[in-house]
Amino acid sequence: MSVKTRVLVVDDSALVRNLLKEIINHQHDMECIGTANDALAAREMIRDLNPDVITLDVEMPHMDGIDFLGRLMRLRPMPVLMISTLTEHGADVTLKALELGAVDFVAKPRLGIENGLLELAQQIVEKIRIAAHAQVKRLPSLTLESVKRLRALNGASSERPLQTTQPLRLPSPLLSDKLICIGASTGGTEAVREVLAYMPADAPPIVIVQHMPAGFTASFAARLNELSTVSVTEAMHGEPLLPGHAYIAPGGKHFAVVRRVGRYMASIFDGDTVNRHKPSVDVLFRSVASSAGPNAIGIMLTGMGSDGASAMREMKAAGSYNYAQDQATCVVFGMPREAIAHGAVDSVLPLSQIGPAVLARLRKSIAPSMLLDEPPY
Incomplete structure (x- = not known):
């Protein structure tokens, strides 16, 4: 029994x-x-x-x-x-x-x-x-209050973004082609925040699906924006996806990336649930496989279920490099486990190592002559 x-x-x-x-x-x-x-x-x-x-x-x-x-x-x-x-x-x-x-x-x-x-x-x-069955623990990341205290101690304005990483200094054509996409569910609000904390102000566009109902994603984006160097907003239909910006899928809508006139743009639309979710990671990742191919970096974070696993495999087949959060640091090791089982993941890392690994990979894609003024990573 x-x-x-x-x-x-x-x-x-x-x-x-x-x-x-x-x-x-x-x-x-x-x-x-x-x-x-x-x-x-x-x-x-x-x-x-x-x-x-x-x-x-x-x-x-x-x-x-x-x-x-x-x-x-x-x-x-x-x-x-x-x-x-x-x-x-x-x-x-x-x-x-x-x-x-x-x-x-x-x-x-x-x-x-x-x-x-x-x-x-x-x-x-x-x-x-x-x-x-969740792993209950407080994530080792800064709270909004502690960030503001740090800014005050350093004499910085609480309204100014906190720059925590060296800029990438990617050349403009390369920067416009790169795209970072993130999928998350249960436990993901804090995991997404930790990944974004590592992203510098000149990071490539970042697109995110966090399973969340309508009415909550605008507040989620605003809270992330207070804690991030990149500008974080809820994605709007038809807007261009710009470097130094992260875009959250609106609750109750699907979010896809399309490429028009040489640049990425957001497509926000209604429709049936996919893999039981709307927004769905599958929808976003599948669109990224088609629109960005080898210029994409995929990240699968904590969450229950299999949303995004098959589409992440399509991303990998199109040439992307994909990361998954490891079991030890996940609140729920569901979506990362399924992505790994689908053969969609190139690297499995603790949450705290994903952001630095993404930055290291982006820096390696830049010609050495363009990095002469960069401090060693």
Whole structure:
């Protein structure tokens, strides 16, 4: 007999607590072992019941979910699934929760909460299953607050990008041809941030699919933009993809790269889900294989499932060089594992080594005479 995943539900709404309890207890492989209406009650139940996974509301009395999560991850790290409201403020707070170590989140509707949560039941239980097997740890990367403190200590403006890497100084024709593409899912918000932290202001265009619903990707791009030297925005249909910029696929839309009049451009469109996702890494990577071929560098980061694996193999066949995050540093070693199994990956590296490896590869592609003024890498 298999052991069930034991879930503690923490939410200030009695209706939400009862709905989540019902959804969880209808599954053969999990059970709700308790519910708490605030962080204080949750703290006692965690100590007494030792749950495998916690679902945590953001807004609660006495202590909000973010403060509670921060304390929990410092004292007793465990898998946490955030239950967030689909608002701009909710998106910002959710991204803070992911930064603190939450595995994932579910965006609950503001209106029609009962029917809305029941419609999300399958998504909720799938994310609980993923959380139960996730590697819970805080990523060794700078937080927004620590970056601002460092800037203040150095006398730098908090509005000015923090240059952390030497510029590439790629010649213009070569720079316009290179393209970096990234796919990520569960655990990916912090992994993407760490890769971008290494990218200098003259990096080739970077295109990114992070599995995330509509309403959250604009906040995600804005938060990355505050922490990156490159300019990070949500991708817009028809815009040219420029050096020194990173583009996030809008939630609920597909993102493809097309080449027109000798330059890369963004194509944003609706359509069916691909590999169960929209945006889909498969869609982006397949377009990159066609439009960039050997000028592309592919990066597969932490995430559940197989989205992007077959398309990354197409990229490799077209001549790209591809990286995958290793199992030890993934929150969920699903998408990288599938890409490796498809024979799509040239190099498997810890997260902290992917950014430097990409830069080293780009520098090697530059003629030595163009690097006379570069410091040795």
